[in-house]
Amino acid sequence: MNKPATVDVALAREFGLTAEEYGRVLAIMGRTPTLTELGVFSVMWSEHCSYKSSRKWLRNLPTTAPWVIHGPGENAGVVDIGQGYAAIFKMESHNHPSFIEPYQGAATGVGGILRDVFTMGARPVANLNALRFGSPENPVTRRIIDGVVRGIGGYGNCVGVPTVGGEINFHPAYDGNPLVNAMTVGIARTDKIFLSAAAGVGNPVVYVGSRTGRDGIHGATMSSAEFDEDALSKRPTVQVGDPFIEKLLIEACLELMATDAIVAIQDMGAAGLTSSSVEMAGKGGVGIDLDLDAVPQREPGMTAYEMMLSESQERMLMVLRPDRTDVARRIFEKWELDFAIIGHLTETGHIVVRHNGQVEADIPLAPLADQAPIYDRPSTPPVPPAPLEPVHAPLSLDAMLIQLVASPDLCSRSWVWNQYDSTVGGQTVRRPGAADAAIVRVDETDIALAVTTDCTPRYCQADPKTGGAQAVAEAWRNITATGARPLAVTDNLNFANPEKPEIMGQFIAAIEGMAEACTVLDFPVVSGNVSLYNETRNPDGSTTAILPTPAIGGLGVLENAAQAIGLGMQDGKDVVLVGATQGALGQSIWLREILGREDGPPPQVDLAAERRNGDFVRTEILSGAITACHDLADGGILVGIAEMVMAGDVGCELDSPDSGIRPEAFWFGEDQARYLACVEDGAALCARAAAAGVPARIIARSGGRDLILPSGVTISIARLKNAHETFFPALMDAR
């Protein structure tokens, strides 16, 4: 690579450091840093690694509960799921790489999040994702979807971790900046969890996995910068994933973890060797000496700078007990993976990097961490949306329903999930589309996990605080609707440029809403990721920001997997609507798809009602009264009913609402805290609901092969499905 020889403030700026930040570097070092040192500072102090714009606000999220074993701060969050097992999970973004090279960007996103989870000792058992694409009319969108879906499948299918759920939205705000958020859930014994804090002066530092090449140098700083036309010329930073090696790495690491050889372990993610070595030593309060000559290299002639910043995939760094290095070496040789002792822990408190007999970097670790910049960036509070003027339905109920179930945000995702292996592992109790959350049994137990990803960006755009709370509430509801008890969340906060006060205002408000919801619902945040600067610079100099998108990954547990229920309509049941209906049409899908408008306030989130209604529904599921359940979200009651009908292949006849609400508002309003439930005896359920202070009413009777509207108009299941299934194949496989 072609790099200028002199390290100065100009070069620092090119590396993403401000003049003020470079001043701090000089003060810490007491001299001009070497190129490698500057590289280390620039990646460690990048937004991606240091969370400098977000850290102050992330502290407002609740992170504890009696079942939380490790909250944020470790590679992934850890919660106790009973019988001596823990679930370990996290979500992470690969937005910028997925725009530049959709296949590899998405694939390496999956690879990266898997490593965060198995590095803690967990066998990965489920992958999910949260995807946002630009307008379907934009020709680029199709290419990006194709690559992202192939990439997620290509990696997840090969490593043999089932992809069991996710979500997809379309909006022109993502035209130049799609979002690819990947989540992994793993299982470990609670007494076999591995952490990253290094310990034991003299202990060997061991590198395992793939060799280091010149991949993705400065990926971490790139993901902290806005996009412009130059982004495409940054292409050589694209990393190629090797899921085959990842699979071997998972097996080798788990085999080694069954011994007592490991003192500390961390994957090499963004900023590769730099962040892993700095963080491990920093957390352990020790120093670390690295000898780069020992690093397995894929290409000749790599410099220290390149090796320290390389983001080559499928690599891990470990500190081992010295008397166990041979055991470890044998395991990695069996799996035909590189294994190299590349350094040792010291008592200096410095990271010292040697290459070709020369000291290329010598940085005190404490100030590198402690003096990392934290910003309290200026913010302006979001403007509350104006109330929605009265609106009227231009079409008949059945025509609107058909249009909605066929729309990009509500249509079937089967074209997508049919490319993901959702059954490998033999533990998938509910596959995508079968329940509001996917259900995966824990091997050798009756326990099952319920997992989901959720966010409604258009609500967040209109009112970030309500949107933040809604995302958490929806994840909680999705888990509840299967019968599982929600335990904790991971999040992926995708926002635009935090240096703009209105974006910072969105960020702060969304966190406030999330924090309230997590608190009331006992649903703490145990891990997460922040992705900022998600905006595109247009040729005319203006910028397009993404919608604020705080994606939530939720996890819940069922003591007995057999108690999990799905959302498919069952024959001969009463269908009960649980929760109050006001007919909130602001920011609804109906408003957007039928009237072409995106305005008004999002539906209110009443957290006390969420809790009350959800706890009631869960109790009734576990008692066996409710036998199928679907939470209400996008599209409201009628879309929810249609989804149950299609999933169960059983029709139903709807009652007249006689609610005093206009029909379109009743049927398509998106009021929160609501569920549809199939029960044998609807009246009895409603009576129990009344006693619990939960609004409930019978809304339909199931049976037959049609959805029959109160007007008597009949819609066949075949017609619904035909509308529902068309969008993706028509967009993607157009010949």
Place this chain on the structure above:
Amino acid sequence: MKVRVTVMLKDGVLDPQGKAIGHALHTLGFGNARDVRVGKVIELDLQDCTAEEARKTAEDMAKNLLANLVIEDYAIEVPA
């Protein structure tokens, strides 16, 4: 006019396939194989055009569709 477009990963870009094949060749006793790289080859027939036009068209095809220039290079052959 027959045209052949060969698409290979750029130098420096990890080639997981090539690596795995190299490894397999070694175990099969081909110990002297080095630097195994795998690519795609697309052969086609271009109607009604000269060799020069064919080369030019193939170039356009490679840039537009056949190669992913983010990670791949291409080469064009028009057999005489």
Place this chain on the structure above:
Amino acid sequence: MKVRVTVMLKDGVLDPQGKAIGHALHTLGFGNARDVRVGKVIELDLQDCTAEEARKTAEDMAKNLLANLVIEDYAIEVPA
């Protein structure tokens, strides 16, 4: 000694990938593309051998591993 092994589906074996690319080329305006076929190319370096030995070794590699003769043909090039 550089060697290049090209592996193509046999004539008569349906090549959906070639068909799909042919179709995409037509949509992109390359209406004169015909008979698109897609194959693999494996490039490698054979140490310490003559061109003739290299060809012979590559032949062995192709038969043993690189091509599946049930569905594929191979061709070997040893650039001078």
Place this chain on the structure above:
Amino acid sequence: MKAAIVVFPGTNRERDMALALKRVTGVAPRMIWHHETDLTGLDLVVLPGGFSYGDYLRCGAMAAHSPVMGAVRAFAAKGGHILGVCNGFQILTESGLLPGALLRNAALRFLSQDCYLRVENAQTPFTRRWAKGDVFRTPLAHGDGNYTADPATLERLEGEGRVAFRYASAAGQVQADDVDSNPNGSLNSIAGVLSENNRICGMMPHPEDLVDPLMGGEDGLPLFEGLVEAVVR
């Protein structure tokens, strides 16, 4: 029944297969690392699904040269029972133990969905629990399951009753050019084939993933129950 599952680097459905085998035998099957070559005392060897060697080059091509495959060949020559599922089927064709080959799915995409199989020959250790013409549901998950063989081979397979399973509609209709019932485009809708002695069976779908009501059904169970009966001594 003493069963073993071969594990290659990149194999990933060995756990699923172990669950299914344990379900019918009551004991966990032996796991065999691809370097091992001792198969003595075994009644059944299973090559499970996955991405051996990343499915690089061609699915199953590199695994077919693993040391264990020499032993598997000898086991076959002695009349041993072998089941290859998905990647295992691909390995069996690559190593010449079963005829034909698996091409990319016709739609050029990985497919993960349920399919229906029609039993074409019920006189085998793998199919004896069914009757000819029975239809059962099973998941499939593969990118290269499009079965092909040259005309002579095909004629022999069909003539000798060596097509074990065909993709079909839920009602048992077989129609090779219908993507709904024959999703990967296989020749003659072939989903599974047999060796001459009917002791080796290769199939693309995953009956081992449907042996438990909790996971959605037990439609795949008869295959494993039949094997236990057939090889019990």
